[in-house]
Amino acid sequence: MADYTKMWTDLGLNHENHNALLEYLGGAYQSIFMSQEKRPEGMSYFDFVISEAHGLRIKELCDEREAGRKVIGSFCVFVPEEMVLAAGCTSVGLCSGADFAQEEVEKVIPRNTCSLIKSFFGFNLGKVCPYMEVSDLIVGENTCDGKKKAFETFKDMVPNFYQMDLPQTKTPAGRQTLKLEFMRFLNQLEEMTGKKVTLEGLKEGIAITNAKRKALQRLATLRAADPAPISGLDALLINQVSFLDNPVRFTENVNKICDQIEVEIAANQGVKKAKAPRILLSGCPMAIPNWKLPTIIESTGAVIVGEESCIGERGLRNLTDDSANTIEGLIDAIVDRYFKIDCAVFTPNQERVEHIKEMKAKYNADGVIHYGLQFCQPYIMESFTVEKQLEKENIPVLRIETDYSQEDIGQLSTRVEAFVEIIK
Numbered sequence: 001m002a003d004y005t006k007m008w009t010d011l012g013l014n015h016e017n018h019n020a021l022l023e024y025l026g027g028a029y030q031s032i033f034m035s036q037e038k039r040p041e042g043m044s045y046f047d048f049v050i051s052e053a054h055g056l057r058i059k060e061l062c063d064e065r066e067a068g069r070k071v072i073g074s075f076c077v078f079v080p081e082e083m084v085l086a087a088g089c090t091s092v093g094l095c096s097g098a099d100f101a102q103e104e105v106e107k108v109i110p111r112n113t114c115s116l117i118k119s120f121f122g123f124n125l126g127k128v129c130p131y132m133e134v135s136d137l138i139v140g141e142n143t144c145d146g147k148k149k150a151f152e153t154f155k156d157m158v159p160n161f162y163q164m165d166l167p168q169t170k171t172p173a174g175r176q177t178l179k180l181e182f183m184r185f186l187n188q189l190e191e192m193t194g195k196k197v198t199l200e201g202l203k204e205g206i207a208i209t210n211a212k213r214k215a216l217q218r219l220a221t222l223r224a225a226d227p228a229p230i231s232g233l234d235a236l237l238i239n240q241v242s243f244l245d246n247p248v249r250f251t252e253n254v255n256k257i258c259d260q261i262e263v264e265i266a267a268n269q270g271v272k273k274a275k276a277p278r279i280l281l282s283g284c285p286m287a288i289p290n291w292k293l294p295t296i297i298e299s300t301g302a303v304i305v306g307e308e309s310c311i312g313e314r315g316l317r318n319l320t321d322d323s324a325n326t327i328e329g330l331i332d333a334i335v336d337r338y339f340k341i342d343c344a345v346f347t348p349n350q351e352r353v354e355h356i357k358e359m360k361a362k363y364n365a366d367g368v369i370h371y372g373l374q375f376c377q378p379y380i381m382e383s384f385t386v387e388k389q390l391e392k393e394n395i396p397v398l399r400i401e402t403d404y405s406q407e408d409i410g411q412l413s414t415r416v417e418a419f420v421e422i423i424k
């Protein structure tokens, strides 16, 4: 990586903390990702993006800002990227997947808060996240109680916070709330940029976002092949990168790797290989560098063939209908698309269980591992329903509750190994 010290100083990062984080990330990446055998050639692009995630990518975002573009940071797949792009802005994800500055964090929010929330507080307090610092607007949403209440504190820690309200039921009133909030968000973007969003702009925003989701859906579908053509770790990484990278360039590179994988699958036809147990992972989102559980699972010889998660299929399942020819019509289409997201903050949320069953069948998984972050009430509560309903259909399930620490690796490995033995 080139020397970006000046850029990091200008962004207000704490060098000592930031260097410690980069060192940790680099080491973890080398040992987890680069040690895998027979990775698809196209992974080199995503390796490069990760190696420059705090360098070149941030430089690109700084350059975009200098050219007058605004950067919008968010923590949830409910923030509509179509609208961000239509307003001539760039969207980046701010969820983080590692503990940082925990002592400081626990002075401002309770200890028994989920790791994802504690992590972005830590990244902010430790001044180690260039994406947060480069954002012109930070959008927090009213989803789970943890985030909703934590944002009451977080909003005073950053100068540019925007709160988005979200419904919790799939009722007509819920849809109306979502539409009003999306329209308020669009107004906010227009106010920031001083420009009105046009029909063409919205069409383009939808086209770019749909193309990205189609490419990720293509990759997801290819994982149904047996043997799986890509590790779950690499597929997760690609999904994680989708929240940071330039969307058009990202889409091109996902399609490139899919082209290669298709060739590989064709070449493998008829070749008999020892079957690896196939796992569907379901539950809370896994932000970079939260690779703990997938690493444990794949080190047993099993392969993860799908992620029922917001950094995975829940975030990319539906496309936005682009057929309307009015701004209002396209806004309605965007609302319809997002209203289908089956996050556990919704009640009731039977669609999610149905999606897990569909994914299990589609990717020919032998079992489901439900991943809940400790203190994440929505997903941990739902994990019991998920388990009960899957077991009724004789689908093996393992419920895991963990956090970002490394302390439970031994215990998790034992449980995962035993589960993999059962489904073999």
Ligand code: BJ8
Residues within 6 Å of the ligand: 075, 076, 077, 078, 114, 115, 116, 117, 143, 144, 145, 146, 147, 284, 285, 310, 341, 343, 344, 345, 373, 375, 376, 377, 378, 379
């Ligand atoms: S649409 S899953 S990205 S809210 S892990 S902070 S739920 S206590 S992240 Fe999410 Fe949007 Fe839903 Fe997806 Fe709360 Fe649970 Fe923590 Fe979570």
